[in-house]
Amino acid sequence: MNQFSTVIDRYFSRQRCPRLNFNTFHNHHHRFGSIQRSYLQPTSYASILQEVKELIKPLQQVHANIVTSGLSQNIFLSNRLTNSYASCGLLDDADQIFHRIPCKNVVSWTILISGYVKNSLFVEAIDVFRAMVLISGLQPNAITISSILPAFGNVGLIQIGKSVHSFWIRHGFGTNVFVETAMVGMYSKFGCISVARQLFDNMSERNTVSWNAIISGYSDHGFGEEVFRLFSLMRRDGFSTDCFTIMSLISAALSIEGSRVGVEIHSFAIKTGFNNDQLVRTALMNIYVNEKCIEDAYLIFNEMVVKDVVAWTLMLTGFSSGQYWNKAIEHFNEMMRLEELELDSVALTGILSSCCSLGALQEGRRVHTLTVKTGFSHDMFVGSAIIDMYANCANLEEARIFFQEMEEKDVACWNAMIAGNGMNGYGNDAIDLFLRMKGSGINPDESTLVCILCACSHTGMVDQGLHIFNHMVESWNIVPNSRHYACVVDLLGRAGRLSDAYSLVNSMPLNPEFEVYCALLSACKVHGNIELGIEISEKLFQLEPNDAGYYALLSNMYALAGNWEGVKMTRVSLRSKGLKKDPGFSSIEINGELYTFMAGQKDHPQYFEIDGLLNYMILKIKEVGYVPDTKFVLQELSDDMKRDILYHHSEKLAIAFGLGRTKPGTIIRITKNLRACNDCHSASKLISKVFERVLLVKDAKRFHVFQDGVCSCKDYWGVIQSSKILGLVCSGINLKVTRSGGEYKEVLGSLVGSLLYFIKVLSLQDQHCFSLS
DNA sequence: TTAGGGTTAG
Numbered sequence: 086m087n088q089f090s091t092v093i094d095r096y097f098s099r100q101r102c103p104r105l106n107f108n109t110f111h112n113h114h115h116r117f118g119s120i121q122r123s124y125l126q127p128t129s130y131a132s133i134l135q136e137v138k139e140l141i142k143p144l145q146q147v148h149a150n151i152v153t154s155g156l157s158q159n160i161f162l163s164n165r166l167t168n169s170y171a172s173c174g175l176l177d178d179a180d181q182i183f184h185r186i187p188c189k190n191v192v193s194w195t196i197l198i199s200g201y202v203k204n205s206l207f208v209e210a211i212d213v214f215r216a217m218v219l220i221s222g223l224q225p226n227a228i229t230i231s232s233i234l235p236a237f238g239n240v241g242l243i244q245i246g247k248s249v250h251s252f253w254i255r256h257g258f259g260t261n262v263f264v265e266t267a268m269v270g271m272y273s274k275f276g277c278i279s280v281a282r283q284l285f286d287n288m289s290e291r292n293t294v295s296w297n298a299i300i301s302g303y304s305d306h307g308f309g310e311e312v313f314r315l316f317s318l319m320r321r322d323g324f325s326t327d328c329f330t331i332m333s334l335i336s337a338a339l340s341i342e343g344s345r346v347g348v349e350i351h352s353f354a355i356k357t358g359f360n361n362d363q364l365v366r367t368a369l370m371n372i373y374v375n376e377k378c379i380e381d382a383y384l385i386f387n388e389m390v391v392k393d394v395v396a397w398t399l400m401l402t403g404f405s406s407g408q409y410w411n412k413a414i415e416h417f418n419e420m421m422r423l424e425e426l427e428l429d430s431v432a433l434t435g436i437l438s439s440c441c442s443l444g445a446l447q448e449g450r451r452v453h454t455l456t457v458k459t460g461f462s463h464d465m466f467v468g469s470a471i472i473d474m475y476a477n478c479a480n481l482e483e484a485r486i487f488f489q490e491m492e493e494k495d496v497a498c499w500n501a502m503i504a505g506n507g508m509n510g511y512g513n514d515a516i517d518l519f520l521r522m523k524g525s526g527i528n529p530d531e532s533t534l535v536c537i538l539c540a541c542s543h544t545g546m547v548d549q550g551l552h553i554f555n556h557m558v559e560s561w562n563i564v565p566n567s568r569h570y571a572c573v574v575d576l577l578g579r580a581g582r583l584s585d586a587y588s589l590v591n592s593m594p595l596n597p598e599f600e601v602y603c604a605l606l607s608a609c610k611v612h613g614n615i616e617l618g619i620e621i622s623e624k625l626f627q628l629e630p631n632d633a634g635y636y637a638l639l640s641n642m643y644a645l646a647g648n649w650e651g652v653k654m655t656r657v658s659l660r661s662k663g664l665k666k667d668p669g670f671s672s673i674e675i676n677g678e679l680y681t682f683m684a685g686q687k688d689h690p691q692y693f694e695i696d697g698l699l700n701y702m703i704l705k706i707k708e709v710g711y712v713p714d715t716k717f718v719l720q721e722l723s724d725d726m727k728r729d730i731l732y733h734h735s736e737k738l739a740i741a742f743g744l745g746r747t748k749p750g751t752i753i754r755i756t757k758n759l760r761a762c763n764d765c766h767s768a769s770k771l772i773s774k775v776f777e778r779v780l781l782v783k784d785a786k787r788f789h790v791f792q793d794g795v796c797s798c799k800d801y802w803g804v805i806q807s808s809k810i811l812g813l814v815c816s817g818i819n820l821k822v823t824r825s826g827g828e829y830k831e832v833l834g835s836l837v838g839s840l841l842y843f844i845k846v847l848s849l850q851d852q853h854c855f856s857l858s
Numbered sequence: 859t860t861a862g863g864g865t866t867a868g
Contacts, residue, residue: 297865
């Protein structure tokens with residue numbers, strides 16, 4: 086840095102007083118017949134440019150001086166200028182200078198190509214390369230080839246990549262470690278890892294970069310073990326390790342399931358000094374986020390001097406996957422405020438999916454508006470995240486409007502829309518979309534089939550679901566995987582066809598993964614088959630011994646069977662493994678503000694506000710018959726303590742808070758991360774009656790509407806059945822359903838859809854939901 | 859008579 090500033094300083098101090106060297110100045114003036122501010126030779130400009138490289142202002146000034154010196158035709162200087170502008174990311178300027186060069190040479194072309202590649206503008210790089218080959222008549226050399234290959238790799242142009250490869254061989258350029266390394270990188274990106282490996286094995290010369298190329302190839306494709314094997318070979322052969330190597334090791338470690346290596350890799354990075362690298366730090370954050378050590382990730386994030394958009398996005402993912410909901414909201418609000426942070430499609434998708442899991446509709450809408458302003462709403466990833474967000478926030482209408490207005494839709498957008506219809510109860514519409522997909526030129530993929538089967542199961546369309554499942558291969562050429570089986574097991578289970586579900590699992594041609602057993606387990610619950618339930622819980626427990634969720638499941642099954650010894654054992658082994666189950670929380674939106682309550686949270690900023698309300702609420706519902714159902718507190722505690730735990734379930738905290746902030750006759754909308762427990766369920770019914778509120782609770786599985794002391798939607802069912810819905814007027818989160826008789830009834834937007842869905846589900850069997858919270 | 863190159867994250 087010091088060298089930079091000295092040279093630049095020297096240059097500009099000369100600029101400020103050109104007359105010091107009057108003779109040179111005079112000579113230039115004489116020669117060019119105009120006032121020359123600079124007396125420098127092209128070679129001096131060249132070295133200044135070298136130093137100036139990524140400093141935009143000085144670069145522009147040097148550029149201006151080169152022009153006024155009449156040196157803009159100098160190909161050497163023009164090439165350097167092109168390179169400097171490209172290094173600053175100013176590709177338009179680089180392109181302009183390039184185009185003004187009268188006799189471009191191979192170097193000029195190569196500089197522009199590599200400039201685009203370095204800025205990830207691969208398509209542009211390929212266009213330039215094409216023009217070079219087809220128009221200029223110049224032949225690319227080894228440097229050109231090594232510059233363009235990554236572009237082919239990133240865009241996935243396998244054919245062109247291969248033909249450049251054969252051009253390289255045909256022309257007998259001989260061995261070149263740069264080109265060969267780039268080839269390894271390109272084939273790895275294509276997913277042709279064995280070709281890449283063969284090329285790598287045949288290299289006559291290798292260096293750290295070539296090793297990194299093959300290692301990152303393996304780590305990109307999830308061959309974690311092979312990465313570590315190659316890494317030890319690399320060290321054995323005496324090659325040094327750098328940041329790139331560390332990055333691959335980190336992603337390899339991440340791909341090896343259940344490996345908790347965060348601390349080891351972190352200390353290795355500190356020992357080797359690589360922890361000062363921005364990318365390594367970010368990758369370390371990623372490990373901690375993945376291991377759910379959010380505090381550790383946050384420590385690294387906090388210490389970062391330069392927090393870039395990747396770090397911010399990763400931290401957001403951390404907060405929301407670690408269920409630090411308030412933190413997540415604070416964090417993404419800050420992200421939206423920071424002007425220097427340029428939000429890109431990944432960041433926006435991340436924010437939207439956090440809104441999704443939070444049920445934060447207002448925030449989600451703001452992000453949607455932002456994506457429209459910034460043009461990212463046309464991005465397919467962002468677009469499908471917007472659809473997902475609206476559908477998950479129970480606002481299917483807005484999802485539909487957005488979907489319809491999209492100019493271009495890829496398979497992920499269709500999938501999101503199909504899933505959205507399914508989860509909101511529009512099974513027929515989901516099927517309709519599914520059938521329309523092909524007509525618009527989009528082929529269903531594996532996920533599409535998951536979405537549609539899921540939609541069928543959620544809306545009780547058993548026959549349609551089975552029909553689709555049975556024709557997957559012949560109609561769409563998709564072989565059912567474990568997730569598809571899980572959907573069908575769920576479909577049969579919800580319909581009460583436990584034995585069909587069970588025999589389907591037993592007849593599976595592949596090993597059932599955990600989601601299949603999960604589906605079978607809930608089928609057992611619906612069917613009341615505790616014995617089989619325990620058997621399956623134990624299987625799940627073996628499959629995912631490190632997931633606290635399955636301990637809860639198993640413990641709940643034991644509790645249902647009255648096996649308290651089993652409950653105790655599960656708890657002990659949960660603690661001995663140092664695992665924590667996901668804490669329960671509920672959030673509620675009041676006047677566009679989202680408030681989140683954790684179960685048992687007495688240090689909540691709003692606790693004083695709700696403490697009195699909570700007691701009053703319990704008192705009032707006790708008057709109309711509420712009896713706390715302590716058998717759902719699966720711990721051996723005194724009855725008083727059990728009751729205290731029940732009263733402080735996050736859902737009750739949120740409801741109490743909502744009661745204090747709303748008037749009778751309003752709708753209170755609550756999102757819960759886990760499933761609502763039976764005690765909260767029966768309390769909610771009474772609350773809706775006593776306090777004259779409509780409670781709409783969306784939990785991990787379904788929507789519940791509590792009104793007038795009942796949790797059913799018969800009233801609404803009646804509204805929908807007996808009236809033609811003449812118009813749906815969007816207003817905030819509410820929709821007005823217009824009855825044919827001219828009478829208005831306000832219901833929640835989600836309701837129309839969710840009604841159909843949960844009438845079917847709830848009428849089958851009152852749900853059994855248990856949670857350890 | 860200079861200049862241009864390969865492998866990294868959310």
